[in-house]
Amino acid sequence: MVSIKTVAVLGGTGNLGPFIVQELLSAGFSVTGVTREASTNSTPKFPEGLDIKRVDYTSFDALKAAFEGQDAVVSVVGGPGVPAQKIAVDAAVAAGVKRFIPSEFGINTRNVRGQPIAKIIGGKIAIVDYLQEVAKEHPEFSWTGLSTGLFFDWALERGTLSFNLKDKTASIVDSGNEKWQASNLPQIGKSVAAILNHPDETANKYLGTASFNLSQNELIGVVEELTGVKLAIIHLKSEDIQKAGEEKIAQGDFRAFLDFLRVHNFADGAGNALKAEESANELIGLPYEDLRETVKSWLEKAGVL
Ligand SMILES: NC(=O)c1ccc[n+]([C@@H]2O[C@H](COP(=O)([O-])OP(=O)(O)OC[C@H]3O[C@@H](n4cnc5c(N)ncnc54)[C@H](OP(=O)(O)O)[C@@H]3O)[C@@H](O)[C@H]2O)c1
Structure with missing residues (x-):
């Protein structure tokens, strides 16, 4: 039986990383923050007193030295750091x-091979392919991938969900009834901690977590009910959004990702809500969260309620 007590976190200074570091500490793991030698933003973002190692990510020897004594490595590096994970x-x-968790934390990259979106997240797909190969050659080594769907609380705070309370508008793709996967950042941290607390059940698996699956119509309904504001709906077609994405990617414009993501999540029949058989929540008993409570606490924080 594998036991994990010490965890090195790469890229723990970004949008998601601090939540993973925090939840690992709360769960009792001994955490080391690994940050790039060239990083300018790390120290203030790590909790006070955390063991921090500054490492040249291009150096195998430096990374190996940083990982000595660690049972697990969790990588939360941002997009530009994805290819650097191979040497890690x-x-x-x-x-x-014993366990490597790569920087996935979005859509399930195992399910999009051959789709236009794979042209943009090919680096993530390649790292999970590589982890599978390496784990076969080294049975004492294992990996876990974790899809999270959209960072929901983060998107609420950034105003990037498809409603606008100032304009009193919301956009809906297709019928608005398709369910999609979404996770609040602390929930993702809890999921990573739960995976490392259940190393045998989660070894060499690509799992997903979610705070909830929701539809666009459910979100709009909750926002309208809590605020008393009636939103004017702008209707969009997934085929138009897909076409716009394909035109962008043909020009080498990677902002196509956002178009493909909307189609991936919202298009009628997309089928990308978190399924019970892929769910870390189901496998290791992690509770789901409540959409209404999440939106309510954001509205309270934003001073709307
Ligand atoms: N599902 C969603 O809605 C959603 C949204 C955003 C991101 N994501 C995914 O979540 C993961 C983390 O994203 P994030 O937004 O938290 O990342 P981020 O804030 O952009 O970056 C995280 C950390 O990565 C390190 N880093 C930056 N550039 C690097 C490079 N070239 N090489 C190595 N490390 C580098 C930095 O840490 P140091 O300076 O300490 O080295 C940075 O603080 C990614 O896989 C991303 O695709 C998902």
């Missing part, structure tokens, strides 16, 4: 790390 995987194996 090699260094983790060499250092005797």
Whole structure:
């Protein structure tokens, strides 16, 4: 039976990383923050007193030294750091790390091979492919991938969900009834901690977590009910959004990602809500959260309620 007590977190200074560090600490893991030598933003974002290692991510030896004594490595690096994870995987194996969690934390990248969106997230797909190969060669080493769907509380705060309370409008793709996967950032941190607390059940699996599956219509209904504001609906077609994305990607414009993501989540029949058989919540007993409560607490924080 594998036991994980020490965890190194790469990229713990970004949007998601601090929540993972916090939840790992709360769950009793001994955490080391690994940050790039060249990073300018790390120290203030790590909790006070955390063990921090500054490392050259291009150096196998430096990464191996940073991973010595670590049972697990959790990578939360942002997009530009995704390819750098390959050398981190090699260094983790060499250092005797038992579990590597790569920087996935979005859509389930196992399910989009051959789709236009895969042109943009090919780096993530390649790292999970590589982890599968390495784990076969080194049975003492294992990996877990975690899809989270949309960062829901983060998107609420950034105003990037498809409603606008100032204009009293909301946009709906297709019928608005398709369910999609969404996670609040602390929930993702709790999921990572729960995975590392259940290393045997989660070894060499690509899992998903969610605070909830929701539809666009459910979200609009909750916002309208809590605020008493009636939103004017703008109707959009997923085929138009897909076409716009394909035109962008043909020009090398990676903002196509947002178009593809909307179609992936919202198009009628997309089928990308978190399924019970892929759910870390189901496998290791992690409770789901409540959409209404999440939106209510955001509205209270934003001073709307
Ligand atoms: N599902 C969603 O809605 C959603 C939204 C956003 C992001 N994501 C995903 O979540 C993961 C984390 O994203 P994030 O937004 O938290 O990331 P981020 O804030 O952009 O970056 C996280 C950390 O990565 C490190 N980093 C930056 N550039 C790097 C490079 N070139 N090489 C190595 N490390 C680098 C930095 O840490 P140091 O400076 O300490 O080295 C940075 O603080 C990614 O996989 C991303 O695709 C998902």
